Amino acid sequence: MSIQSVIAHHPFEDDSSTFALDVIEGLTARPKRLSPKYFYDETGSRLFEEITALPEYYPTRCELAILGAHAADMARLLPNKTALIEFGSGSSKKARLMLDAAPAIAAYVPVDISAQWLSEEAARLRRDYPRLAVLPIAADFTKAFRLPQSLAGLARAGFFPGSTIGNFEVHQACGFLQHAARILGEGAILIVGIDLVKDPKVLTAAYNDGAGVTARFNLNLLARINRELGADFDLTGFCHQAFYNRERQRIEMHLASRQRQQVNVCGRLIEFRAGETIHTENSYKYTVESFGALARGCGWTPVAAWTDPDGYFSVQALRAVK
Secondary structure, eight states, rough: OOOHHHHHSSSHHHHHHHHHHHHHHHTTTTSSOOGGGGGOOOOHHHHHHHHTTTOOHHHHHHHHHHHHHHHHHTTTSSSSSSEEEOOOOOOOOSHHHHHHTTTEEEEEEESSSSHHHHHHHHHHHHOOTTTEEEEESSSSTTSOOOOOOOGGGSSEEEOOOOOGGGSOOHHHHHHHHHHHHHHOOOOOOOEEEEBBOHHHHHHHTSSSSOOOHHHHHHHHHHHHHHHHHHOOOOGGGGEEEEETTTOOOOOOOOEEEEESSSETTTEEEEETTTTOEEEEEEEOOOOHHHHHHHHTTTTTTEEEEOOOSOOOOOEEEEEOOO
């Protein structure tokens, strides 16, 4: 039976159908995989916010420090009456630093796959910035989406913090940068957060926190499949694994099966060997120079780069080539 016919016998809403198709395709692949974009249901979004406050998880602290110190410099790159479009917005904590530093921003357009989280954040922003047009878009930011007509006449700038670009394979990162250029237009500024290559011990600790929050975040992906697709994953039968792949300069996250088992997903029986993993996320690490080279090859010119004192993280400004 094809993946499509399996889904046809298990009707869902449109978004759930896409989710189901992606899950079945990933779990029948070799090796098994699931897209990290599906981490971010309401539970996953809240767990990720917990992760960002953990002592081991340096990226958020470092990026917030960079934005706090240099948001005014970044703001000077934006033209007057700009719409700031944030790809994969999640929490508005970082965007607020830009909004506070850049009076040129007339509209803020957060784009996120988690509709409920997005709605809650937008409501808080409207309360705190009553003169700002807050125009949320519930969408997969890696795919084409329609901007509100009310943005006509405004310049556009992009905001992509959080080192989310590291979750893409290199060719996918290039594809995203080209996609962002189409949305933002020629000459637009894109501000991107990049996690830098560093001591593997620091990297490994960041994804294996002592409180086990990252493990719960990873396992919530299986819980979500159970909740939304009626699967029967036993979460106690899987464990979180995260390690640094030195050759590919990336952190890999997996869910490992503790024993031989079968799981029913949308009427499809999925077999797991003991020790077999589902690859759930990569997080590629760059140098300032290597990311600049990637950007140049994808239609962007590096304009500026800022780093924290330890050299753990970088925020870079790019301009779309005319």
